[in-house]
Amino acid sequence: MFDAIFQILRDSKSLELAMASYQLLSELEQRYPRIYLTCSDKPESTSGRAGELVVVKEAWSPFIVGSEASHTEAEAAGKDLDHLFDSLRFSVLVEDMALAVKRTDFQLVIKPVECMLLFQYLVNVLEADFLPRQTLYKETSNWVLFRESILNILLGSRKLNFKSLVRDCMSIMCRRCHHHIEKNFQDLRYVKDSRDKEAHNSNVSLAIALSELEKGTCVAVQELMTLIMELDLIRKEADLQGFTTRVDGFRWVPMLEIIVDELTYNKDYISPFLMVFSEPKWKLEIILQYFSKYTTKSSVRTRRSNETSNDATLEAILSFFSTATSTKNIVKKISSEVAKLLLVHAFQACLSLQHCSRHNAYSAERIGGTLSQISNKLVSAFQSLRKNDETCKMSKRNFGILWSINFDLIYKRSQILAEVVSFLLVHG
Template identity: 90%
Template sequence: MVTFLSSFFSGLSFLEAVRFASLASESLSVPSWRMFDAIFQILRDSKSLELAMASYQLLNELDQRYPRIYLTASDKPESTSGRAGELVVVKEAWSPFIVGSEASHTEAEAAGKSLDHLFDSSRFSALVDDMALAVNKTDFQLAIKPVERMLLFQYLVNVLEADFLPRQTLYKEMSNWVLFRESILNILLGSRKLNFKSFVRDCMSVMYRRCHHHIGKSVQDLRYAKDSCDKEAHNSNVSLAIALSELEKGTCVAVQKLMTLIMELDLIRKEADLQGLTTRVDGFRVPMLEIILDELTYNKDYISPFLMVFSEPKWKLEIILQYFSKYTTKSSVRTRRSNETSNDATLEAILSSFSTATSTKNIVKKISSEVAKLLLAHAFQASLSLQHCSRHNAYSAERIGGTLSQISNKLVSAFQSLRKNDEDLEITAFEKEALFAAATILSQRS
């Protein structure tokens, strides 16, 4: 007990000292590699909720103040138009990921920098696998370890995003695939140590199991905590239950962020592949979207919980369009340098597929009325979100394929066709909301 209290207070004192020297002092000093590493080890091996949260918050604040990768302001006249400058990668900076050549690892170890606790592809996938196994347990108990795993995962995703976004910004101007070939995310996913299909399935499992049920489960956890007889254990359980509820929300956001980054990377990789910019060094990996579609096709019970929590509108709509395309368009012969999936389908075209009794009946035979109406409602929801997202204006026009009034009108018609095909078809509350929104739009435009 004495040892634990000693390490607890020394850990907090160390974190506060680093915070003051690097973030609050008048003369700020950049944390050394070993200081960053020590904070990360506190996050990985903390024995208390307070230490875990403090180290997590400090790491994120330090990363924002001292980024490992960033874009310089362009010194060209057109920089006033928002054009990016050069990409700066601080190669000597500490990172929670082990990437690079064996030579660089040897140099780091020679300098007394231990890498054993840092994350490579296998360790990162194992972390996701541990979270997936935890959410599948019906007797999930309140403990500090799940909290640490979720905080650790959220931090690692933040690091991946911080490395990815500057490259994406510059890529839009330069279309240089090398920018992403050298990204941490691409290196992790390209490793032979990682079983990518299993990794995607684990991400999806966390999404449609823990994320979908985190509200109800959090209530159960709180009740469990309140039933504790011991006052000290009670207070500890309540704190963990509240933390777990918030961390689950943050973990759901992080899983969705990671999946979105991977699908964006796959899209960029496909563009580079079609232009002949990739080489054998880049290898080949089945795109995440394709694996998601396979999982939802063979496990239709997962469609509803997955789409309820996956809210990123661009990729949510893309998943639904590609799902429908499997049943409404003829498959084409694919080669390494061809599109992995058909990109011809638009939401307007999919909705038009329900314009006749015959075509509606054909679709329903393949995917059922329940799945069809669910997908249409979620697609409409995603299209509404895209209408208010300036980042996806070009994508919205291309993939939606019609005006808001046209989409609303065809959604109502599609549901009418589904009802005519099956008079006993029940419309869920979510689907009724989509139909109400469509009817409201039509009434306002008439």
């Protein structure tokens, strides 16, 4: 049943058929999971275990994750695998989707819709396979759980150009094509010729549907990037402990480093990417690593060294703006405008993390101070930046970010936070 519905989704000839097959697959995924955690027989307080991981080996999957030999045997047995996804086909799908978000021609809308729905479904499958393993890993620290995950197998394949995959994901996030579609929708509101009314109504429907699909696709891209960065972090922990081997694949450059490099070499990406990427933990981590490239001295590290130059906290980064000399040095490298933009997004991520219980340990470690301390240092940082360049005013996009912060929440948290926002709005 899964296979037949999946082929319908891949070969959809209409928007209705594509949506119906996608929804049916999503419902079946929830009803018949391929992997899940069983409840522990003992109370969690005494056993310390979340349960056992159950993987249904016979369950159908849209991914081809076995060895090349097993693929050959399956094809020899008459099984058609052309409609399933391996690493290469998955990367091609993301590439096609990156190209599709540029289009506004409604005559070509079915293919982009198919790509986006396929991608959202595949990300849901990857997430459903990843999260139970992550839950159990927190209890056991067993790297084998992730060695056998679909995501790790896909990313470890030599067929995959990982850097291209990351760039395509960032391109999709930055373009935010739904804004173009919304503009097209506004343009389609007026029809000069009544004979075109039927075609006009069809185009409006497609515009609305495509806009929502693209928003959902941006969310799915963020989820994929978050899963990969979480996997990179877990793999790094396993590597430091000597648990990884050649069996785990050859890819080593973490996604986080590639993202930071792309933002470094293409500063026009910084604002749109951080505006769309909303996951607070990794948003803050991206900003911290970006600043670390310019505020810490490079060091020689081995593959399994415990030393890292990327352990700066938000409090430490803000401290670099405490003096005129250090502020001037940073601004020379990244500009005052970029520094302000990054600090505002970092502060926004900091506020979000305060209300995310699952990131409590991370918040304390990476923020490096109380909310009041961070607020005071943020005010000081903007004062230093303003003194460094009196003519530099906060751009309209920074105002937009600040207005998105929940002011009621800020005033409830502390009077200092209100002073921070007031300062930023008045003095820029």
